[in-house]
Amino acid sequence: MKFKIIKSHSKNLARVGQIETSHGTIETPAFIVGGTKATVKALTIDQIKNLNSQAILANTYHLMLQPGAEIIQQANGLASFMGYDGPTFTDSGGFQIFSLGLAYKQNLKDMTNSQNSNHKLKFSKGLINVSDDGVEFKSHLDGTKYFMSPEKSMKIQHQIGADIHMAFDQLTTPLADQSTIEEACRRTHEWAARSLAQHQLLNHQHKKNQQPEQSLYGIVQGSRIKNLRIESAKIINSLGFDGFAIGGIFEPTEINQVLGWIMPKLTLDKPKHLLGMGAQPLDLFLGIENGIDTFDCVAPTRQARNGALYTSNGRINITNQQFKTNYDPIDKNCRCYTCLNHTQSYLNHLFKANELLAYTLSSIHNEYFVVNLVNQIRQSILNENYQDFKESFLNNYYYKQLDSIKNFI
Amino acid sequence: MKFKIIKSHSKNLARVGQIETSHGTIETPAFIVGGTKATVKALTIDQIKNLNSQAILANTYHLMLQPGAEIIQQANGLASFMGYDGPTFTDSGGFQIFSLGLAYKQNLKDMTNSQNSNHKLKFSKGLINVSDDGVEFKSHLDGTKYFMSPEKSMKIQHQIGADIHMAFDQLTTPLADQSTIEEACRRTHEWAARSLAQHQLLNHQHKKNQQPEQSLYGIVQGSRIKNLRIESAKIINSLGFDGFAIGGIFEPTEINQVLGWIMPKLTLDKPKHLLGMGAQPLDLFLGIENGIDTFDCVAPTRQARNGALYTSNGRINITNQQFKTNYDPIDKNCRCYTCLNHTQSYLNHLFKANELLAYTLSSIHNEYFVVNLVNQIRQSILNENYQDFKESFLNNYYYKQLDSIKNFI
Numbered sequence: 001m002k003f004k005i006i007k008s009h010s011k012n013l014a015r016v017g018q019i020e021t022s023h024g025t026i027e028t029p030a031f032i033v034g035g036t037k038a039t040v041k042a043l044t045i046d047q048i049k050n051l052n053s054q055a056i057l058a059n060t061y062h063l064m065l066q067p068g069a070e071i072i073q074q075a076n077g078l079a080s081f082m083g084y085d086g087p088t089f090t091d092s093g094g095f096q097i098f099s100l101g102l103a104y105k106q107n108l109k110d111m112t113n114s115q116n117s118n119h120k121l122k123f124s125k126g127l128i129n130v131s132d133d134g135v136e137f138k139s140h141l142d143g144t145k146y147f148m149s150p151e152k153s154m155k156i157q158h159q160i161g162a163d164i165h166m167a168f169d170q171l172t173t174p175l176a177d178q179s180t181i182e183e184a185c186r187r188t189h190e191w192a193a194r195s196l197a198q199h200q201l202l203n204h205q206h207k208k209n210q211q212p213e214q215s216l217y218g219i220v221q222g223s224r225i226k227n228l229r230i231e232s233a234k235i236i237n238s239l240g241f242d243g244f245a246i247g248g249i250f251e252p253t254e255i256n257q258v259l260g261w262i263m264p265k266l267t268l269d270k271p272k273h274l275l276g277m278g279a280q281p282l283d284l285f286l287g288i289e290n291g292i293d294t295f296d297c298v299a300p301t302r303q304a305r306n307g308a309l310y311t312s313n314g315r316i317n318i319t320n321q322q323f324k325t326n327y328d329p330i331d332k333n334c335r336c337y338t339c340l341n342h343t344q345s346y347l348n349h350l351f352k353a354n355e356l357l358a359y360t361l362s363s364i365h366n367e368y369f370v371v372n373l374v375n376q377i378r379q380s381i382l383n384e385n386y387q388d389f390k391e392s393f394l395n396n397y398y399y400k401q402l403d404s405i406k407n408f409i
Numbered sequence: 410m411k412f413k414i415i416k417s418h419s420k421n422l423a424r425v426g427q428i429e430t431s432h433g434t435i436e437t438p439a440f441i442v443g444g445t446k447a448t449v450k451a452l453t454i455d456q457i458k459n460l461n462s463q464a465i466l467a468n469t470y471h472l473m474l475q476p477g478a479e480i481i482q483q484a485n486g487l488a489s490f491m492g493y494d495g496p497t498f499t500d501s502g503g504f505q506i507f508s509l510g511l512a513y514k515q516n517l518k519d520m521t522n523s524q525n526s527n528h529k530l531k532f533s534k535g536l537i538n539v540s541d542d543g544v545e546f547k548s549h550l551d552g553t554k555y556f557m558s559p560e561k562s563m564k565i566q567h568q569i570g571a572d573i574h575m576a577f578d579q580l581t582t583p584l585a586d587q588s589t590i591e592e593a594c595r596r597t598h599e600w601a602a603r604s605l606a607q608h609q610l611l612n613h614q615h616k617k618n619q620q621p622e623q624s625l626y627g628i629v630q631g632s633r634i635k636n637l638r639i640e641s642a643k644i645i646n647s648l649g650f651d652g653f654a655i656g657g658i659f660e661p662t663e664i665n666q667v668l669g670w671i672m673p674k675l676t677l678d679k680p681k682h683l684l685g686m687g688a689q690p691l692d693l694f695l696g697i698e699n700g701i702d703t704f705d706c707v708a709p710t711r712q713a714r715n716g717a718l719y720t721s722n723g724r725i726n727i728t729n730q731q732f733k734t735n736y737d738p739i740d741k742n743c744r745c746y747t748c749l750n751h752t753q754s755y756l757n758h759l760f761k762a763n764e765l766l767a768y769t770l771s772s773i774h775n776e777y778f779v780v781n782l783v784n785q786i787r788q789s790i791l792n793e794n795y796q797d798f799k800e801s802f803l804n805n806y807y808y809k810q811l812d813s814i815k816n817f818i
Binding site for chain 1: 446447448449450451452453454455456471475476480483484490491492733734736746750751752754755757758759761762764765766768769770
């Protein structure tokens with residue numbers, strides 16, 4: 001993987017760059033489409049490409065359980081397994097292992113009461129057992145016991161064969177106490193070093209077999225605690241990763257603060273990925289002006305399947321009665337397949353009739369909206385009108401709740 | 410609508426023709442894709458077009474309940490509502506009204522024990538009340554009472570605005586007694602005349618408003634009773650419909666016999682549609698060589714959603730364990746989007762993981778298979794090698810059960 005910065009913003013950390021992988025180049029900033037189980041839910045590869053997306057991120061935890069990493073390896077890796085010819089990422093599986101297990105016992109009630117849907121993580125008591133070696137956990141599908149360690153995550157990710165991998169980390173809840181977060185950070189840093197060592201070993205084998213080498217991002221944790229975040233960034237930065245991912249940010253209002261602590265400690269000319277953020281347009285602007293190059297988030301398609309659709313004037317729920325007789329597209333300014341071909345009335349009908357096409361058309365729209373928003377932000381940095389674009393977009397999108405975001409414009 | 414016969418087979422009733430509608434020409438024989446609720450389940454319009462289909466058939470009963478005919482009328486009709494620019498059909502709603510009601514009380518047990526899935530029709534006691542005026546029925550969605558008559562079916566079909574409509578008929582079960590079938594036939598013929606009169610009145614209004622006129626097919630019933638089928642064909646033929654549909658055939662083994670009675674009584678150069686048959690390739694060959702021009706059937710997509718996929722060597726179930734490690738396409742000879750881009754292993758994974766893409770990719774494949782089989786049959790009639798094509802196709806497809814079909818080759 002090679003990363004090149006093409007242009008930097010003069011007044012903030014935003015930059016336009018290129019990540020070169022063996023499956024093609026990603027123009028950054030970019031929104032990476034979520035393909036958790038080796039499929040972007042309800043979309044074909046043609047549909048995914050047609051929404052101007054550049055890469056797909058799949059999930060190590062889900063794929064190791066189903067269909068199994070060796071099935072994907074035999075298909076010549078993740079992209080080939082999906083019938084895709086573009087760049088791919090895998091996360092390490094850490095988030096899913098912990099979010100399905102004990103780590104979320106504490107403060108679960110607070111979390112599920114939160115309005116932010118990122119907090120509504122599943123919890124099953126006693127499913128995991130963490131030590132410095134790694135994590136014992138049970139499959140949420142059939143209860144089979146598995147053991148995951150940094151070394152194992154690397155082996156599995158190399159079997160899955162995406163272009164960009166993530167180090168295996170330990171997640172904490174945003175409401176964990178300081179000693180829990182400190183221990184998780186210490187472990188995350190040890191696991192980062194072990195992940196990198198194992199990754200380099202496997203890459204060495206690829207090189208010998210004349211196969212493309214893969215890249216690894218280290219993950220910065222530390223929750224909301226300034227000195228832990230700074231320490232985490234320094235340690236992860238020192239280890240020699242190809243790029244960095246930032247985990248454990250849950251609210252858009254935390255982005256400026258947390259990235260403000262971390263970013264100065266990370267090598268400027270390595271790519272940075274913000275894990276799981278992008279449910280709100282605001283996330284994307286704040287991430288980018290703090291130096292984030294790539295994003296992933298399954299919220300756009302998940303919301304789409306519930307009928308919650310993005311428009312330039314905010315989100316609407318297409319299942320509402322008012323849309324039954326509206327023969328305009330979801331968003332008159334949108335150039336996605338759905339908006340070019342279908343009305344709000346038709347979408348409303350498909351949702352009411354529980355037709356599968358509802359999920360496809362709404363996912364195309366939301367994913368197009370987010371992917372192209374980031375593409376437009378990239379263009380605005382190149383054109384040196386980022387601030388104008390940002391103000392205009394956010395004023396339109398949040399026009400009903402300008403007070404709550406005015407500090408960020 | 411205009412119908413033109415291009416070429417007729419020298420030894421049977423098969424013919425190649427063209428149905429011209431205001432939304433384009435259908436080259437016949439043709440398999441009309443099923444779009445029950447104004448959507449071909451799990452497929453976008455682009456995907457439907459890319460499988461070489463020529464027209465879509467939607468369901469009056471379902472659309473009158475949801476979203477309501479007036480919603481579709483305001484969208485400028487069915488094709489426009491779906492975002493489609495090709496020809497469309499609607500059936501009259503008769504089949505669904507009766508299949509959801511009392512007409513199926515009798516012999517229900519025999520029917521649900523039948524292997525033929527066409528027989529597994531839903532039954533709810535007391536949902537309908539038939540008289541010569543029409544049918545009172547309750548919506549299966551919310552229990553709302555409706556009244557449907559030939560006149561009303563015509564008005565609703567003109568609101569929905571497909572190119573080709575069907576007369577409102579009374580269905581009987583294949584196991585109903587003779588007097589029930591006789592009464593249903595008498596009523597079907599009276600309703601046919603009333604359907605046509607109302608249709609002509611509405612078409613007259615369209616003409617005055619300089620809107621395209623719609624076409625109407627009369628429906629031949631009579632179950633398995635020779636003299637009733639012949640009488641039905643004669644009466645329906647005498648009324649001046651634009652074309653004919655044949656209802657009430659449930660088993661492929663009945664096609665030769667029933668069409669053998671009917672077809673000689675129907676005007677040769679009007680188009681003929683076989684209602685609801687096409688779950689088996691044999692249906693299509695037998696229909697075509699008896700003079701059928703168009704077919705509709707939802708079985709290919711319904712089976713697809715269950716993982717039952719057509720191949721040139723018969724049907725497979727892609728969810729079987731053996732396909733998990735098979736990296737070939739579903740059918741090496743198939744040129745559909747799914748077969749050109751995806752493996753059996755990937756399809757198997759999508760089904761096991763309950764991913765929505767499973768339904769899309771398998772529906773594309775099955776629908777392509779059936780549509781293109783009929784397209785190939787059309788070509789073989791033009792090339793004067795129909796019999797060779799038929800023998801070769803059926804010998805491959807049914808190679809495990811040749812004995813059961815050898816009388817039809």
